[in-house]
Amino acid sequence: MSKEIYENPDLKKERQNCPFNKEEITHLLDGGKEKTIERKQLENYILSDEQLKDAVPMEYLSHADKYAEELRKACLLMHKLADSPAGQVPTLRALMGAGLGSAVLKEGNPLALHYVMFIPALMGQGTIDQQAKWLEKAYNLNMIGTYAQTELGHGTFLRGLETRATYDPKTQEFILESPSLTAYKWWPGSLGKTANYAVVMAQLYTKGKCEGTHPFMVQLRDEETHEPLPGIVNMWLNPVCISSYIHYGTYVKPTNSKLSYATMVFVRVVVCQDVTTNLRKAVTIATRYSCVRRQSELKPGDREPQVMDYQAQQNKLLPPLAATFAFQLAADHLWNLYHTANNNIEQGDLELLPDLHGLSCALKALCSSEAANFVEVCRQSCGGHGYMSCSNFPRIYGQVTAAETYEGENTVLWLQVARYLVKTRKEQSGGLSVKYLIGEEKGPKTVDTTLEGIVKLYRRAAVGLVDVAIAELDKSGRKGEAPHDAWNHAAVYLIKAAQAHARLFVVESFVDSLKEGKLSAPVRTVLSQLCELFIIYWLLERSGDFFLCSNLTKQDLLLLNSKYVELLAAIRPQAVNLVDSFDLRDEVLNSPLGCWDGNVYQRLFDEAAKSPLNQSNVHESFHKYLKPLLKSNL
Ligand SMILES: CCCCC/C=C\C/C=C\C/C=C\C/C=C\C/C=C\CC/C=C/C(=O)SCCNC(=O)CCNC(=O)[C@H](O)C(C)(C)COP(=O)(O)OP(=O)(O)OC[C@H]1O[C@@H](n2cnc3c(N)ncnc32)[C@H](O)[C@@H]1OP(=O)(O)O
Numbered sequence: 001m002s003k004e005i006y007e008n009p010d011l012k013k014e015r016q017n018c019p020f021n022k023e024e025i026t027h028l029l030d031g032g033k034e035k036t037i038e039r040k041q042l043e044n045y046i047l048s049d050e051q052l053k054d055a056v057p058m059e060y061l062s063h064a065d066k067y068a069e070e071l072r073k074a075c076l077l078m079h080k081l082a083d084s085p086a087g088q089v090p091t092l093r094a095l096m097g098a099g100l101g102s103a104v105l106k107e108g109n110p111l112a113l114h115y116v117m118f119i120p121a122l123m124g125q126g127t128i129d130q131q132a133k134w135l136e137k138a139y140n141l142n143m144i145g146t147y148a149q150t151e152l153g154h155g156t157f158l159r160g161l162e163t164r165a166t167y168d169p170k171t172q173e174f175i176l177e178s179p180s181l182t183a184y185k186w187w188p189g190s191l192g193k194t195a196n197y198a199v200v201m202a203q204l205y206t207k208g209k210c211e212g213t214h215p216f217m218v219q220l221r222d223e224e225t226h227e228p229l230p231g232i233v234n235m236w237l238n239p240v241c242i243s244s245y246i247h248y249g250t251y252v253k254p255t256n257s258k259l260s261y262a263t264m265v266f267v268r269v270v271v272c273q274d275v276t277t278n279l280r281k282a283v284t285i286a287t288r289y290s291c292v293r294r295q296s297e298l299k300p301g302d303r304e305p306q307v308m309d310y311q312a313q314q315n316k317l318l319p320p321l322a323a324t325f326a327f328q329l330a331a332d333h334l335w336n337l338y339h340t341a342n343n344n345i346e347q348g349d350l351e352l353l354p355d356l357h358g359l360s361c362a363l364k365a366l367c368s369s370e371a372a373n374f375v376e377v378c379r380q381s382c383g384g385h386g387y388m389s390c391s392n393f394p395r396i397y398g399q400v401t402a403a404e405t406y407e408g409e410n411t412v413l414w415l416q417v418a419r420y421l422v423k424t425r426k427e428q429s430g431g432l433s434v435k436y437l438i439g440e441e442k443g444p445k446t447v448d449t450t451l452e453g454i455v456k457l458y459r460r461a462a463v464g465l466v467d468v469a470i471a472e473l474d475k476s477g478r479k480g481e482a483p484h485d486a487w488n489h490a491a492v493y494l495i496k497a498a499q500a501h502a503r504l505f506v507v508e509s510f511v512d513s514l515k516e517g518k519l520s521a522p523v524r525t526v527l528s529q530l531c532e533l534f535i536i537y538w539l540l541e542r543s544g545d546f547f548l549c550s551n552l553t554k555q556d557l558l559l560l561n562s563k564y565v566e567l568l569a570a571i572r573p574q575a576v577n578l579v580d581s582f583d584l585r586d587e588v589l590n591s592p593l594g595c596w597d598g599n600v601y602q603r604l605f606d607e608a609a610k611s612p613l614n615q616s617n618v619h620e621s622f623h624k625y626l627k628p629l630l631k632s633n634l
Pocket residue numbers: 089092093094096097098112113115116119120147149150155156157158159189258261262264265267270271274353354357405406407408409412416419420423
């Protein structure tokens with residue numbers, strides 16, 4: 001007899017009479033029906049493999065055992081890659097990120113850097129000959145690489161990196177050395193125990209002159225024994241300069257000194273998608289749990305309500321729910337820009353590189369910081385159970401907050417965006433973003449609180465805050481301050497301008513996607529409600545920016561507040577159906593709070609029972625420590 005599938009009655013009720021086709025949203029997020037089919041096939045292919053399941057929860061293993069277990073599974077995944085139903089690159093993309101990858105490798109993928117940075121560095125910066133030599137070896141996993149740029153003393157300031165690569169024209173070799181403790185490469189993933197090669201960023205010295213940071217291929221470990229090569233600490237290795245700037249002993253300047261930064265742009269672009277996947281997981285867990293959890297008393301004498309029925313809970317969870325769509329659509333736009341710019345760069349056309357740099361910094365900083373804040377709100381919305389390790393919130397939060405630092409610490413990236421905006425605004429030149437800066441809203445600054453009217457407010461804030469920052473820079477300049485001091489003294493304004501520009505890009509992406517998208521009426525309705533909720537939410541959160549740059553009044557704000565709470569109530573009935581549309585399997589959510597069937601309490605209990613401490617009534621430490629204390633009559 002088929003086993004009755006349990007479904008929490010509250011969740012079951014939430015799912016009744018869904019007014020839109022959930023699969024239509026699933027296909028939208030996957031990039032089409034075929035992509036959804038491919039993703040589900042790949043998930044079944046990977047998640048059905050018993051060898052990829054954890055015998056015990058990872059949190060109960062030692063550090064070394066965690067590493068060994070993750071490496072075992074990562075290597076098994078690579079063996080499965082060849083037979084993957086989705087093909088190599090889509091499978092790798094799925095296995096390297098926060099979705100399917102983290103369902104199997106919960107503590108991290110020891111091979112991630114090989115695919116996320118090492119191979120992209122070879123593809124983006126190696127010469128044809130170098131690619132012929134290294135790419136096949138890397139693709140065939142006959143070598144494991146990482147990307148070693150950050151040092152103990154420097155991560156942000158690349159011009160301050162201390163690792164030196166000195167070219168010896170006699171031997172036609174590069175001598176790599178770490179001249180000081182602070183020059184030690186620190187942080188590169190896989191560098192400690194896994195990688196046997198690395199792309200090492202070092203200051204190139206030739207004929208006594210420093211030519212700045214360049215990438216070098218360096219072998220770290222013996223390919224047979226995996227022992228570090230001799231002198232690995234004070235590297236005197238046989239590195240190869242990736243990219244051909246030394247021709248017959250003479251340094252040839254690259255067409256563009258910024259190309260060596262290209263790898264970082266790629267990762268910043270994919271990070272936007274990755275933090276959005278993590279945010280989708282957190283929102284799904286918190287939303288389902290908030291419809292299962294009943295607590296307190298809303299109406300005197302009534303049954304305890306679902307906590308999702310508190311407006312305060314809706315205010316916590318519906319903006320992040322809306323953000324998952326906003327960030328996904330913006331990340332899709334950025335991904336398309338990346339491909340266009342990259343194809344142009346391969347033809348020698350670098351015109352879009354500043355736009356790509358500006359927007360990738362903006363979106364990476366915005367999505368990672370907003371996702372980190374929203375994930376913490378989701379965690380808090382689940383009360384005590386949200387604090388448990390098994391809720392998966394601690395791991396998700398650790399992953400999204402890491403993204404605020406790696407691939408460019410967010411503040412540094414905001415200032416890069418500001419540098420790009422100030423330059424673009426002053427020169428009235430540049431590409432993509434210029435439409436925001438030049439196409440500024442003309443005419444009276446009266447406010448209308450329609451969707452179009454609100455988008456115009458975002459444009460006014462984006463342009464207006466750049467102008468405020470420029471005015472600050474000019475004021476400092478008139479006082480005789482040097483440009484670098486003026487820049488530092490305007491940092492607060494510059495960062496606000498950068499953030500307003502990033503928000504405008506996300507808002508425009510969301511609105512434009514709804515205009516362009518071929519959506520059914522019910523899906524368009526619910527996504528439009530989410531879009532309006534989100535852009536009003538951000539406006540209310542940043543109302544100072546809008547007061548500064550438009551004729552927004554207190555009356556307008558009160559009206560927008562009313563609209564906001566109306567939208568909370570309108571979207572609330574569809575919250576579970578919307579997160580169901582993400583189609584995140586329980587194994588990917590990896591949380592008893594967020595499981596599809598809502599059987600939360602039994603799953604929490606089962607998880608707690610897995611703890612080694614719960615394998616006996618009295619732990620041995622009682623006899624060693626507690627009992628003597630109890631007898632000691634202190
Ligand atoms: C092979 C198949 C692949 C399959 C799939 C693989 C992957 C994808 C799929 C899934 C992956 C999913 C998720 C990934 C998840 C996580 C990622 C994994 C691991 C993360 C590991 C982390 C790695 C790292 O952190 S690496 C180290 C990163 N470090 C940094 O980013 C340093 C940040 N600092 C800087 O960038 C510098 O401070 C600076 C910005 C360069 C400033 O330095 P400075 O010299 O002072 O420059 P400026 O004077 O300010 O500017 C000079 C000039 O240059 C321009 N510029 C600066 N940077 C760039 C750039 N990056 N691109 C272009 N142009 C740049 C700048 O605008 C200025 O120009 P101007 O003079 O014209 O104004």
